[in-house]
Amino acid sequence: MLRELSRVVLANRTLDEVLADVTRIAATGIPGAEATSITLLRNDKGFTAAYNGEMALAADELQYEKGYGPCMDAGRGGVLLRIDDMRTETRWPDYVANVQASTGVLSSLSVPLPYQGSSIGALNNYSTKPAAFATPESLAAGLEVAEVVAVVVANADAHWQLGEQARNMRIAMDSRAVIEQAKGVLMAQRHVDAEQAFEILREASQRYNRKLRDIAQGIVDGTQQR
Structure with missing residues (x-):
């Protein structure tokens, strides 16, 4: 999985195109993940830059509506946030009740994307099964992918900006x-x-x-x- 991520082409592509490849690879490489997304933060507001699986997009957007949730808080606080069972989770009561009813998500893993000492967002993984990310393998894979994603996001963003500057010139x-x-x-x-x-x-x-x-x-x- 990491080798495949390292082969993602950055040059002459938009950030959206690059992140679409990254989420597809991550979704198949993290044990327990049924859907994966990347939340990026701009001016303290989150948006889904890429996703693999409609369930991930729907779960993300519920959090953006509320202004908080595991993917938002993982990105803002730079901390890994895992929910083993939405039916018993108490940290985000409005979100967990809605996400379970509307998307079927029962567990999730949100891993911050570290960049230059801060966090630029989160890698989000969702499952319809409880405790899907409770294994050491899931946690280790999530952390490894998040580090790669953070580098890819930073590099892709830089390539895109340079490309835009060249086009504008x-x-x-x-x-x-x-x-x-x-x-x-x-x-x-x-x-x-x-x-x-x-x-x-x-x-x-x-x-x-x-x-x-x-x-x-x-x-x-x-x-x-x-």
Whole structure:
């Protein structure tokens, strides 16, 4: 399982795509898990970044509605939280009553995702059987996977951000090139300098309530069609 996790490709993929692979692998590798999800925390609010099994998503979303629960608290507090039987659990009374009735979940294991001395969320595992995660093997596998997931999340997030920055840079460069072309057309047609040409573009953008790049593209296209 850990070897398979280490082979997950990060480059040129979104964080959602990477985490979908991770949850699928984790769901088959943690003893007792029938459904698995990854909760990430942003501004103290949780969201399910990926899941394997509808039961996991439904159980997560019940916790987000309440603002608390084992996956939320594991992520916030950086502690492992295990529920052996929802029917006798007393720590989250509203949640355990609802999750049992609506999803059939009877036991769960939420493992914090450690990153640079803090927690960025939790790896959540659910089962319709009581005490599904009470074995040492389940706990050990959950901890091992959570460490790998934390690294994958951090790396994938970094790759995605770098990719977004590169894409945004390309878009900006393309826009700049079109604007420069349009300025050149205006300078030749109206015998104005570069600053005056840009002012013409800016005024047209405001007058017609259109993006500067779109105005510039229209001028360039009109020249090419002649």
